[in-house]
Amino acid sequence: MSNSQSWLLLEYTDDLPERLYRLGENPNPYRLFDETELELYAEQSPLLISTHENPSVAADFLAQPNDWMGLKLESSQPLQVVLQHLRHILFVSFEGERKGVLRYTNPRTASYFYPSLDSSELVTWLGPICSLSWFGATWRESAESQACWFSQENLRAEQWQAEAKPAPLALGKGQTAALQSQQTEKFLFHWWQKQSRLSFDQAFAYLQEGMNSGFLSADSLNTYLDIRTTYRGIATPDMLPPGSDETRLSHLETSLKGNATDKESHA
Structure with a gap:
C-alpha cells in the first residue's frame, strides 16, 4: 500500500479525551460527528487520531484491546477523503423509507456488520479504506469467551474515487439480518448471564x-x-x-x- 496512513477511530467514553491527551504524543483528534446531522452531539462523537503521531496510543490499542473501543484503519487517501467517507456511511436507510445511524465504530456492531458484506458490498462500505481491524466479539462469541481480532481488506481502495455527491447508502438483506441477530443475541445474552x-x-x-x-x-x-x-x-x-x-x-x-x-x- 503506497503512502498508507494508519488511524484509530475510537468510540466516545467520558474518559477518552483525558486518556488521549495523557498517553498520546499529539492527539489532535477529529470528531466524526462534525459537519454532519449529528453535529449537535459532537461532544459525544467518536474520535479519529493518527497512529503515526500517537505511537503510544497505537501500541496500547494493540496490547490492551479490551481497554479501547474502536477500529484501526489504513488508507492511502488524504485525511479529508477518509473523513468524508466515514461520515457518509454513518447514515443508512433500511426497510424502504426508514433511516438510521449505523454505529459501525462500535466493535460489537462491527463484529456483525462487516462479516455480513460480500466482496462488492465491502468495496462500497470501506471505500478509501485499505484495511480495517478491531478486537471484539458477537454476543454469542462473548458467551463462549471468544473475543478476538477481526480484519477486513479492501484491495480496490487505491482505485476508489470519492463522488461529489455520494448516493445514500441502504442496508442490504444480509446487513439487516446481521444487525437483527445482534439485537436478538444481545437480549438473550443478558437473560442467559443470570x-x-x-x-x-x-x-x-x-x-x-x-x-x-x-x-x-x-x-x-x-x-x-x-x-x-x-x-x-x-x-x-x-x-x-x-x-x-x-x-x-x-x-x-x-x-x-x-x-x-x-x-x-x-x-
Missing part, C-alpha cells in the same frame, strides 16, 4: 421456539425462557391456545408441569 443451567446454544433454541410461538415482547420472552428452563427435557404442547401472552404462558407452564409429573410417575 442463570447457569443452559448453554447459550440451548437458550437460543428456546428463544427461537418462543418467537415462533408468537411471543415477541421482552417480558413475554423472558417468562417463556424461564418456564422452558424450569422444565427442560419436557415435551411442549403442539399448539398453544389463542389469547393474551399471559394466558398462553400460563397454559404452557401448566402443560409442562403436568407432563413433568407424568414423566416422574412413570420413571
